[in-house]
Amino acid sequence: MPGPRFTDKIIFITGGSSGLGAEASALFIDEGAHVFIMDLAEKGILTRLGEEKATFFQGDVGKPEDCESAIRACVDKHGRLDILFHNAAQPTPMTTVPFHDLVQFQQIINTNLCGLFYLARIAIPQMQVQKKGVIVATASTSALGGEYGLASYAASKAGMLNLMRTMALDHARENIRINAICPGYMPTPMTEGLGELVKVVEESIPQGRGGDPTEVARAALFLASEDASYMTGQALIVDGGWSAHSGAPNLLKYVPQQFRYDEK
Numbered sequence: 001m002p003g004p005r006f007t008d009k010i011i012f013i014t015g016g017s018s019g020l021g022a023e024a025s026a027l028f029i030d031e032g033a034h035v036f037i038m039d040l041a042e043k044g045i046l047t048r049l050g051e052e053k054a055t056f057f058q059g060d061v062g063k064p065e066d067c068e069s070a071i072r073a074c075v076d077k078h079g080r081l082d083i084l085f086h087n088a089a090q091p092t093p094m095t096t097v098p099f100h101d102l103v104q105f106q107q108i109i110n111t112n113l114c115g116l117f118y119l120a121r122i123a124i125p126q127m128q129v130q131k132k133g134v135i136v137a138t139a140s141t142s143a144l145g146g147e148y149g150l151a152s153y154a155a156s157k158a159g160m161l162n163l164m165r166t167m168a169l170d171h172a173r174e175n176i177r178i179n180a181i182c183p184g185y186m187p188t189p190m191t192e193g194l195g196e197l198v199k200v201v202e203e204s205i206p207q208g209r210g211g212d213p214t215e216v217a218r219a220a221l222f223l224a225s226e227d228a229s230y231m232t233g234q235a236l237i238v239d240g241g242w243s244a245h246s247g248a249p250n251l252l253k254y255v256p257q258q259f260r261y262d263e264k
């Protein structure tokens with residue numbers, strides 16, 4: 001059994017109070033790290049993680065001044081920043097562009113996409129001084145193609161991927177690796193209240209279920225770790241096979257008996 005991969009590493013996580021970010025925080029701590037969580041609200045995360053290895057900073061990733069203060073507070077406290085995991089995101093109402101509230105559109109792009117920019121422009125110079133660093137961003141399978149009714153969210157997440165790739169190119173020779181994960185559907189507070197829709201989504205996932213946030217967090221930890229030392233500029237899809245198909249329905253169910261080899 002290999003040893004812990006993050007002993008004494010300093011991990012800055014946005015959206016770490018809930019869902020995927022909370023699971024990732026717990027896993028990082030299990031592997032020896034200190035986590036510095038930036039989120040809009042604390043939501044009891046310090047009780048779960050304990051204050052010895054976790055710090056909470058209340059801030060909005062959509063505000064450049066909050067991003068700067070939070071990263072500076074992390075570096076002031078720990079003396080360094082090894083890994084930035086930008087995972088916070090604002091969900092979106094499902095609607096079409098003509099009905100999309102203008103301010104809400106701007107907020108979603110600002111939180112999800114601009115947040116990565118605001119954080120990276122403070123984190124990268126620190127990593128340059130350290131001559132090493134890792135950034136992981138949480139995008140989504142919504143970044144990989146158009147998504148019905150999800151204009152702002154899909155645009156923000158797709159933008160994150162090309163920002164991630166560009167920063168990866170620009171900083172590859174400085175020993176800074178930058179990658180993204182693209183989760184498919186996970187039951188978390190963000191996806192609560194979808195009701196009947198969940199069944200439809202789960203049915204369309206080849207593995208037949210949503211992802212446990214821990215399964216996605218483990219992929220984020222892989223990218224953050226030395227196990228991914230030769231990976232940069234990549235989007236790692238963690239979606240139970242959702243994005244593996246072409247978009248065509250599963251016609252196997254409808255093929256007449258005489259054409260089926262497997263059931264003769």
Ligand SMILES: NC(=O)c1ccc[n+]([C@@H]2O[C@H](COP(=O)([O-])OP(=O)(O)OC[C@H]3O[C@@H](n4cnc5c(N)ncnc54)[C@H](O)[C@@H]3O)[C@@H](O)[C@H]2O)c1
Binds near residue numbers: 021
């Ligand atoms: N749940 C899914 O099905 C799913 C699918 C694909 C991608 N994702 C992505 O995974 C990431 C985590 O989502 P989750 O499902 O764990 O959601 P979640 O709602 O459980 O957690 C998101 C956290 O981000 C925080 N946050 C939101 N806006 C913020 C802001 N402006 N500043 C600081 N913190 C902010 C929230 O307070 C919350 O604690 C997000 O980037 C989301 O887009 C989720």
